[in-house]
Amino acid sequence: MKLLHNILNRVNVLTADYSTADSYSLHLTECRRRVGGVECGDDGEEIADLADARKKLAACPVVVVVSGYGVITRQVDTSADIVAKVTAADGDFRWTRHGNDISFMREEQLKPLTDALAEINAKVAEVQCAAAIDMQVVKDAVDRYYAEQVNFKTLLKPSAAGSAMAQYAASRLKLPVLGLILLALMINTMVSPGVRAEYETANVKLQALRRTIGQADDVTRRQQELIREYDRTLPMRISFLCDRLAAAVPEGITLRSLAVQPPLRSIENGKKTTFAQDVVEITGEASGAGDVSDYIARLNGLGIATQVRLASMEQDGESGLFGFKIEIEL
Numbered sequence: 001m002k003l004l005h006n007i008l009n010r011v012n013v014l015t016a017d018y019s020t021a022d023s024y025s026l027h028l029t030e031c032r033r034r035v036g037g038v039e040c041g042d043d044g045e046e047i048a049d050l051a052d053a054r055k056k057l058a059a060c061p062v063v064v065v066v067s068g069y070g071v072i073t074r075q076v077d078t079s080a081d082i083v084a085k086v087t088a089a090d091g092d093f094r095w096t097r098h099g100n101d102i103s104f105m106r107e108e109q110l111k112p113l114t115d116a117l118a119e120i121n122a123k124v125a126e127v128q129c130a131a132a133i134d135m136q137v138v139k140d141a142v143d144r145y146y147a148e149q150v151n152f153k154t155l156l157k158p159s160a161a162g163s164a165m166a167q168y169a170a171s172r173l174k175l176p177v178l179g180l181i182l183l184a185l186m187i188n189t190m191v192s193p194g195v196r197a198e199y200e201t202a203n204v205k206l207q208a209l210r211r212t213i214g215q216a217d218d219v220t221r222r223q224q225e226l227i228r229e230y231d232r233t234l235p236m237r238i239s240f241l242c243d244r245l246a247a248a249v250p251e252g253i254t255l256r257s258l259a260v261q262p263p264l265r266s267i268e269n270g271k272k273t274t275f276a277q278d279v280v281e282i283t284g285e286a287s288g289a290g291d292v293s294d295y296i297a298r299l300n301g302l303g304i305a306t307q308v309r310l311a312s313m314e315q316d317g318e319s320g321l322f323g324f325k326i327e328i329e330l
Contacts, residue, residue: 008061010031011031011033011060011061011145012030012059013029013040013065013138014027014063014122015028015065015066015067015133016067017066017068017133018069020069021070021109022109024066024068025046026046026048026050027047027133028044028045028056029043031139033146037143038142040135040139050116050120054120054121054122057122057123058120058122058123059123061124062122063128063142064113064127065138066094066105066113066127066129067133070106071103071105071130072104073101073131074101076100077100087102091107092108093105094110096128096129098130098131104129110127125145126145126149128141241330244302244304245282249295252290252291253284253287253291253292253295254285254286255282255283255284257281257282258281261276261279262275262276262279263275264276279329279330280327280328282326283325285321286321286322286324287322289313291322292310292322296310304330305328305330306330307328307329308327309326309327310324310325313325
């Protein structure tokens with residue numbers, strides 16, 4: 001574990017002190033893990049615009065610490081019901097234990113900040129909550145990060161923390177590994193006349209690999225943009241929407257597909273993808289036309305749609321079932 005701590009020896013702490021639900025002040029503290037403990041800058045640097053700190057926030061893992069408006073702190077031993085609700089694995093809260101205290105914030109208040117950090121490719125490894133922010137809280141946040149997150153299990157896990165650590169470890173090891181490779185090539189060049197040609201071939205492959213990695217990064221960035229654009233346009237959570245639509249299905253109907261904001265055309269690299277905004281398409285089979293009418297009536301009664309339209313319906317000659325397609329405008 002010490003080897004991993006030595007490799008991942010830098011972490012930035014971004015503190016967000018909320019004054020209202022959507023207003024906060026940001027400060028960035030650069031920290032380094034030494035043999036004797038955590039070493040941090042004396043004062044956090046005030047960040048007026050996240051874009052100005054893009055380079056620092058992408059250089060190494062970032063621990064975000066939030067406090068102020070919206071952050072609630074309770075004693076664990078006297079608030080068992082609240083603690084159970086907050087720590088439930090449903091993603092509604094971000095929380096942090098501080099001894100016998102637990103501080104937490106609603107995920108919906110935190111989401112604009114995490115989205116803004118994602119847009120500048122910040123390597124956010126963890127979000128912690130605190131009743132107040134001072135230098136000791138910053139150092140405790142770093143200690144907690146190294147104690148709970150910096151391990152090989154988290155590094156190999158497909159998570160935000162694992163991704164941030166893997167990217168930083170790769171950047172830390174890249175130069176030493178390349179240096180060893182170049183040293184070996186230089187030695188081989190002196191002892192073998194044919195190695196130079198192999199070196200040129202390897203260099204060409206390395207350049208091709210860099211281009212491939214760059215193209216993969218572009219594809220990943222575009223996918224992230226599509227997901228954020230898709231999520232921003234929805235008036236409600238997908239899980240809530242799908243649950244309401246499924247609960248309204250009569251017994252005589254079997255659903256075949258449910259498409260939320262389907263793309264208006266196939267997704268292609270280099271082309272902007274547009275979605276049927278606030279539209280849900282449902283296809284399925286019904287034992288009778290009356291079941292389809294019943295389903296449409298139930299959908300209208302949910303109170304989540306501005307219009308429900310039967311786009312098509314056709315009876316299968318062999319099975320006698322009615323295949324249908326319903327379009328819903330939210």
